Amino acid sequence: MTGLYDRRGIAPKLALACPQCGAEARFESLSGDLPLPVMLADGKTGTRLSWAGRLSCLACGLNRTHEVDWPREAFYQIEYRGETLWAFDRAMLMDVLAYLNAGVDRDRVRQASIHAARLMRLPKAFLSAKAREAVTAKVEALLSRGGQAAGA
Numbered sequence: 001m002t003g004l005y006d007r008r009g010i011a012p013k014l015a016l017a018c019p020q021c022g023a024e025a026r027f028e029s030l031s032g033d034l035p036l037p038v039m040l041a042d043g044k045t046g047t048r049l050s051w052a053g054r055l056s057c058l059a060c061g062l063n064r065t066h067e068v069d070w071p072r073e074a075f076y077q078i079e080y081r082g083e084t085l086w087a088f089d090r091a092m093l094m095d096v097l098a099y100l101n102a103g104v105d106r107d108r109v110r111q112a113s114i115h116a117a118r119l120m121r122l123p124k125a126f127l128s129a130k131a132r133e134a135v136t137a138k139v140e141a142l143l144s145r146g147g148q149a150a151g152a
Contacts, residue, residue, distance in 0.1 A: 009035025009036065009037075010035060010036040010037070010068075010070055010088070011035065011036070011088040011089070012028065012029035012031065012032065012033050012034060012035060012036055012053075013026070013027065013028050013029070013088075013089070014026075014027040014068065014070070014074070014088050014089065015027070015074070015075040015076055015087075015088065015089040015090060016055060016066075016068065016073045016074065016075055017073055017074070017075045018055075018057040018059065018060060018062055019055075019062070019066075019073075020057065020060050020062045021057060021059050021060040021062070023057055023058075023059035023060065024057075024059075024075045025055050025056060025057035025058075025059075025062065025075070026055070026056050026057075026058075027053050027054070027055050027066065027068060028053050028054050029052070029053040030050070030052045030053050030054065030065070031050065031052075036050075036051055036053075036068065036070070037049040037050055037051050038050045038051075050067075051067050051068040051069075051070065052065060052066070052067055053065070053066055053068065054066070071084065071086040074086040074087070074088075076088075076089065076090065076092070076093045076142060077142075078135070078138040078139060078142055080125055080126060080131060080134065080135055080138065081125045081131075082125075083123045083125045083126065085122065085123070085126050085135070085139075090143065092115050092118075093139060093142065093143060094143065095109075095113040095114075095115050095119065096115075096119065096122070096139065097136065097139045097140070097143070098113075099113070099119045099122070100122075100126065100127070100132060100135060100136060100139070101132065101136060
């Protein structure tokens with residue numbers, strides 16, 4: 001999931017790392033449910049891409065407008081063998097974990113996920129049997145950290 005998944009648009013609601021305290025913060029696009037980046041009309045130059053939204057962190061109280069730097073600011077991301085695996089939010093990362101651990105049932109698990117198209121684009125480094133134990137441990141640790149940061 002290095003890169004932007006063929007740049008087909010990013011979810012308008014994301015879990016980001018709070019720039020102030022590092023905990024999980026919630027981001028919501030200023031453009032409602034349109035996928036990011038949003039193309040905005042500009043009275044001077046015509047149009048421009050916008051990643052603007054509202055960022056709020058329950059851990060430190062940060063609440064402000066914010067321009068997303070995706071996927072660098074993703075809260076749910078891990079590194080493995082020089083590749084980055086990221087998810088929009090906790091639910092997506094749980095789908096990724098289920099997919100990684102599904103073995104022969106991967107197609108069924110993928111088809112049941114609302115993130116099916118993105119699961120198909122996971123970097124091969126994360127899908128190998130050799131990687132499964134290490135990647136699963138990293139994902140589970142991140143899910144544990146995220147749950148604590150969000151107060152779950």
